[in-house]
Amino acid sequence: MTDIESLKKLALLDAMHKPIKLSSHEFSISISSSPQTASRKLQTLEQEGYINRTMVSDGQWITISKNGIEILRKEYYEYQDIFTAERDYVDLVGTLFTGLGEGQYYLAQGGYLEQFEEKLGFHPFPGTLNLNLNEQSTILRRKLSEHTGIEIIGFKSEDRTFGGGKCFHSKIRDENCAVIIPDRTHYPPDVLEILAPDKLREKLDAKDGDEIIITVML
Amino acid sequence: MTDIESLKKLALLDAMHKPIKLSSHEFSISISSSPQTASRKLQTLEQEGYINRTMVSDGQWITISKNGIEILRKEYYEYQDIFTAERDYVDLVGTLFTGLGEGQYYLAQGGYLEQFEEKLGFHPFPGTLNLNLNEQSTILRRKLSEHTGIEIIGFKSEDRTFGGGKCFHSKIRDENCAVIIPDRTHYPPDVLEILAPDKLREKLDAKDGDEIIITVML
DNA sequence: ATTACTAAAAGACGAGTAA
DNA sequence: TTTACTCGTCTTTTAGTAA
Numbered sequence: 001m002t003d004i005e006s007l008k009k010l011a012l013l014d015a016m017h018k019p020i021k022l023s024s025h026e027f028s029i030s031i032s033s034s035p036q037t038a039s040r041k042l043q044t045l046e047q048e049g050y051i052n053r054t055m056v057s058d059g060q061w062i063t064i065s066k067n068g069i070e071i072l073r074k075e076y077y078e079y080q081d082i083f084t085a086e087r088d089y090v091d092l093v094g095t096l097f098t099g100l101g102e103g104q105y106y107l108a109q110g111g112y113l114e115q116f117e118e119k120l121g122f123h124p125f126p127g128t129l130n131l132n133l134n135e136q137s138t139i140l141r142r143k144l145s146e147h148t149g150i151e152i153i154g155f156k157s158e159d160r161t162f163g164g165g166k167c168f169h170s171k172i173r174d175e176n177c178a179v180i181i182p183d184r185t186h187y188p189p190d191v192l193e194i195l196a197p198d199k200l201r202e203k204l205d206a207k208d209g210d211e212i213i214i215t216v217m218l
Numbered sequence: 219m220t221d222i223e224s225l226k227k228l229a230l231l232d233a234m235h236k237p238i239k240l241s242s243h244e245f246s247i248s249i250s251s252s253p254q255t256a257s258r259k260l261q262t263l264e265q266e267g268y269i270n271r272t273m274v275s276d277g278q279w280i281t282i283s284k285n286g287i288e289i290l291r292k293e294y295y296e297y298q299d300i301f302t303a304e305r306d307y308v309d310l311v312g313t314l315f316t317g318l319g320e321g322q323y324y325l326a327q328g329g330y331l332e333q334f335e336e337k338l339g340f341h342p343f344p345g346t347l348n349l350n351l352n353e354q355s356t357i358l359r360r361k362l363s364e365h366t367g368i369e370i371i372g373f374k375s376e377d378r379t380f381g382g383g384k385c386f387h388s389k390i391r392d393e394n395c396a397v398i399i400p401d402r403t404h405y406p407p408d409v410l411e412i413l414a415p416d417k418l419r420e421k422l423d424a425k426d427g428d429e430i431i432i433t434v435m436l
Numbered sequence: 437a438t439t440a441c442t443a444a445a446a447g448a449c450g451a452g453t454a455a
Numbered sequence: 456t457t458t459a460c461t462c463g464t465c466t467t468t469t470a471g472t473a474a
Binding site: 241242243253254257258260261273274275276277278 | 437438439440441
C-alpha cells in the first residue's frame with residue numbers, strides 16, 4: 001500500500017508545482033515521525049515512482065512525479081464523490097462545440113418529442129447544445145448515471161429502433177434547459193448534450209470554445 | 219493515527235447518509251485485508267467515535283458519526299487546497315442579497331474612488347453587489363487572502379480613517395467586475411462584496427436570492 | 437454464517453552507526 | 456550537518472479458536 005499520506009504532505013508543501021528543498025529531519029516534523037522513517041518513506045516513494053529526488057549535501061530537492069499527481073488526483077476525486085453526493089445539484093463545466101447535427105435528427109422524432117414536452121415541460125428547440133466537459137466534470141457526469149433522473153423510453157419506427165435514456169432539469173445562467181444522457185451513445189463520455197426551449201446559442205450569446213457552466217438538478 | 223482510509227471506504231459505501239449493512243468479510247474485501255483486520259478496524263473506528271455500529275446476527279449496521287464526517291471533510295479540504303492552488307482563477311458560488319448600503323458610503327469616498335479607477339481600470343457604479351457564499355465557496359474565499367491581489371491603501375479624511383484591503387479582477391457571466399476584500403470588515407466571512415462599472419443587478423437581471431457564479435482571477 | 441479473542445508471523449519504527 | 460544502512464523493539468496483521 002503506497003503512503004499517500006506522505007505524498008499529500010509533499011503536495012501541500014507545493015512539490016507538485018516546483019522542486020522543494022527538504023531534509024529528512026524537516027520532513028520528519030511534518031509527518032510527525034523520526035528522521036529515519038522520513039528518509040525511508042521518501043526512498044520508498046521514489047522507488048514507487050511517485051516522486052523524483054536530487055540529493056544535495058544538506059538535503060534533497062523533491063518534486064512529485066506525474067504518477068504521483070495522478071494518484072493524488074484520484075484520491076481527490078474520491079473525496080469529491082463523497083461530498084458532492086450530498087448535494088441535489090452538480091455544476092458541470094465545459095466548452096461549447098458544434099456537433100454533427102444528429103441531435104436535430106433525433107429531436108425531430110415524434111416518439112422523443114412527445115416525451116420531452118410531457119416530462120420536461122417544454123417544447124425543445126430542434127437542435128442540441130454540445131459541451132466538451134473538462135476532466136473533473138467528466139467524472140461528475142458519470143455520477144449522473146447513478147441517479148434516476150427523468151426517464152425517456154425508447155421506441156420503434158417503421159425503419160429502426162430508437163434507444164432510451166434519461167434527462168435532468170438544468171440551468172445555464174438562469175436559462176432553463178435539460179441534459180440528456182442516452183443509454184447508448186456514439187459520443188465519448190466527456191460530451192454533454194443539452195436541450196432547451198429556445199436557441200441557447202443566441203440566448204446566451206455563446207460561440208464555439210466558450211466556457212459554459214451548467215447546473216444539473218439531480 | 220486514525221485510519222482515515224477505512225473511514226473513506228465507508229463513506230464511499232454511502233455510510234455518511236444512511237446506515238449500511240456490512241460484515242467484516244465484506245469490508246475486508248473493500249480494504250484488501252483479512253476479516254480479522256477488518257473487524258478490528260471497525261472496532262477501533264467505533265472506539266475513536268468516528269462511526270456508530272449496531273451488531274446483528276449476520277453482520278453490522280454502520281453509520282459515520284458527526285466527528286467522522288468532520289475528519290473526512292478536513293481531508294477533502296486539504297485535497298481541494300492541493301488541486302485548486304494550481305489554477306489562476308477560482309469560481310465562487312453564492313446568492314444575491316441586499317446589504318445595508320454602506321458599500322455606497324465607502325465608494326463615495328474620493329480616497330477609494332481614485333484607487334479603483336486607477337488600479338481596476340473602471341469607475342465603479344456607486345453600490346456593491348453582495349453575495350452570500352455557500353459553504354464550499356467560503357472556504358475558497360479564505361484562500362484569496364493568501365494571494366496578493368490588487369492592493370487598496372487605507373487613508374484618513376478629516377473625520378476618520380478608512381481601512382485598506384485588496385481587490386481581484388472578476389467576471390460574472392462575461393461582465394467585468396472586481397471583488398473587494400477589506401482588511402477589516404463588519405461582514406461575516408461568507409459575504410462577498412463586488413464592484414462593477416455598471417449596475418450589475420440590471421445587467422444580469424438578478425434579484426435577491428438568485429444564485430450567482432463569479433470567476434475571481436488570482 | 438457472524439464477531440472478537442489469543443498467539444504467532446510480518447512489518448514498521450527508531451536508536452546507533454557509517455559514509 | 457546530511458542520507459541510509461543494520462538491528463533490536465514495538466506495532467500490526469493474520470491464522471486459529473471460541474462464542
